[in-house]
Amino acid sequence: MPKLATPLTDVQVRNAKPKDKPYKLSDGGGMYLEVMPSGTRTWRMNFVQASGKKNRLTFGQYPETSLLEAREKRTAAKKLLNSGIDPAEARDNDKAARSENANNTFEKLAREWHTNKIPTWRGSTAKDTLRRLEIDIFPQIGSMPIASITHQQMIAALRKVEARGAVEIAHRLKATCARIFSYANQQGIENRNPAQDLKDVLKPVKAGHFAAISTDELPAFLAAMNQNDARLFKPTRIALRLMMLLFVRTSELITTPWSEIDLEKGEWIIPWQRMKRGKLTINPDKTNHHVCLSRQALELLRELHTLTGGGVYLFPNQRDHEKPMSNGAILMALRRMGYQNKMTGHGFRALAMSTIKEQLGYRHEVVDRQLAHAQKDKIASAYDRAIFLEERKKMMQDWADYIDQIAANKIVPPKFTQHAA
Template sequence: MGLTDTKLRAIKPATTAKKYGDGEGLHLLVPAAPRDGRFWKLAYRFGGKQKTLSLGEYPYVSLADAREKRTEAKRLLAQGIDPSQQKKLDKIAQRHAHATTFNAVADDFLAKVGKEGKADATMTKKRWLLDLARPDLGKRPISEIKAAEILVPLRKVESQGNYETARRLRSTISQVFRHAVATARAEYDPTTNLRGALTAPTVTHRAALTEREGFAGLLRAVWGYEGAPETKAALSLMAYLYPRPGELRLAEWEEFDLEAAIWTIPAPRTKMRREHRKPLPPQAVKILRDQKDLTGDLPYVFPSRLTRKPISENTLNGALRRLGFTTNEMTSHGFRASASSLLNESGKWSPDAIEAELAHIGADQVRRAYHRAAYWGERVQMAQWWADEIDAMRAETR
């Protein structure tokens, strides 16, 4: 007589291993204490040898499930197939299938890029972009994905008006497919068939005054600003130091060593997610000391008068609008392009020192380390020269 659920529930651990048969080689093995568990086994003969096939643990594999597995094993035996060998082949196929899904290749690609030393910001952006594609492509074998399938997540992004994000998503998906080709998991990159299929984004550049005469006029306007003194101070520091606007707006007093004339921007606030030190010329130190008299009792250098939170980028851009500069002429971010252009045109400073001061990423890890160390002395001199040059431009006659 075979087993029943009632009999199975009544089985207790024993001091010696016991088998409880259900017929046709199927039995439940209860190991000797202290080992726990109750395991389904199927005894059978293949090729003249006695063999045993594991079918899972009770109660996670029920009696009905175990009998179904027995029936399937008997079917394989009737076809001259060893059930144990077939089970091994099925596991290998399952692992292989998982390793060749879009998700698996994407994860492998991200690991590879991470080992190459890409910036945290770059890695975060790639992960975010690929997460947009995973719901539609993730579980599909990458070698079977066609261009029309890739178009599905791209159209979803486009439908929200994010044309530039859709373009970058297509490019990132293409990188995953090229990695799949290189690792013999796909034969070609189907995204090449999507060229021209996406809506082209409108390219807009941050406006900046990069000619000396125009920039000099801007400086005179900034120094003549009659609005809030903290806004004037922030715009003046944007001219002297040309950081990213968010780096200055969110600056806290603890980041500044005014005695050593160094501003250390913490890694979480920089675009490249690494700490960036900037030398402070005396002109910038004076502005900061004056500002500290106003806000030194607060954590932020430039708090809003109403909320005590940092001023917004609209505050700086709004001030530029009130000074008469349109969005097509100048933005707060444009101070960086102005400084970069004029510093490079001067011919006095090495391009790498200028790039290091701008906190732009170098070609590789070695170059980035070299920027931080070897160019510091040159950057200190350049900061002083640039501050003096700004003062000279402000004093120029119109």
């Protein structure tokens, strides 16, 4: 039977002096204090691996590691052994895990996540997302191990963005960071995801809409448009009127090639690849969009063809005719009319939606299809666009006639047939 060691006392450990040769002071259970001639005193523990091979653990040096702390480490090692776990292997694995966690910084994981998302994003989205992280987040928490980032550190980084008045950007960054933390967790790199639950910490984003005039303001707007014709390039003047008549998206109008327009048939069909929903990387909507030209819109297009029909685009850039009109041209024209911050290109869509429903009596679904809004049900989407086409053609002509009545100061309730709600 092996001889049981008498446990050490604090006094014995404190008074252990160096000798000419190393010696040991046993505390039992395989643990001892090794005293070196240099005066270094180290806690160690001998144990036998499952293979029968002897091994040794080191618990730290005295007095940095006290007798009590060394005994706690011995107890933990014994528990591992009793569970069939080699404490030396567990120690090495833990050390490797800590090293890996230290290398898994927020910036490293963020760039991995960003690279994985690039195939599903537009180029501009990928560029803007990384740029925002590089400007606002990486300088604050980028170099930190992702597992160590606290809620307070995440909040501090976002509040710096918020402090300069960029409240909406702060909220977008919060959502982006939450996805990055989630990505790390999915990779097996555990973290608290401190960006996920910050619902009430940041200032709320004020709800906003694209500036748009109301139906009551339409007469004054049309008058201002006529009064400012001389100040605008003729193509720009026509672009404004087509925005009013057709209420397509600004980007869809200014990038339209003449190859999409059939002046003889009076048709304009935008290929799905040019539509907002068609540009999605995942599940794009492959439905071509019928713009439905009114008589007035067709007249404007024929007039425009005499000006720009020899080129590629309906609205070529003034400086480089091989490129389309600038996105800001419509806003610049509205500013010259005195409607800065009162009306936008998107505002024509909001104006048409509300006025056509309220004044002309058309159903929401019909106007919605003409606006090319996304539908949740793809089958219903294709069906609706087909079945509403004739109704949409009539609606667009009624809308153009209604605008003519307003322009002619005939401000009376429209006499068009009211459509069933």
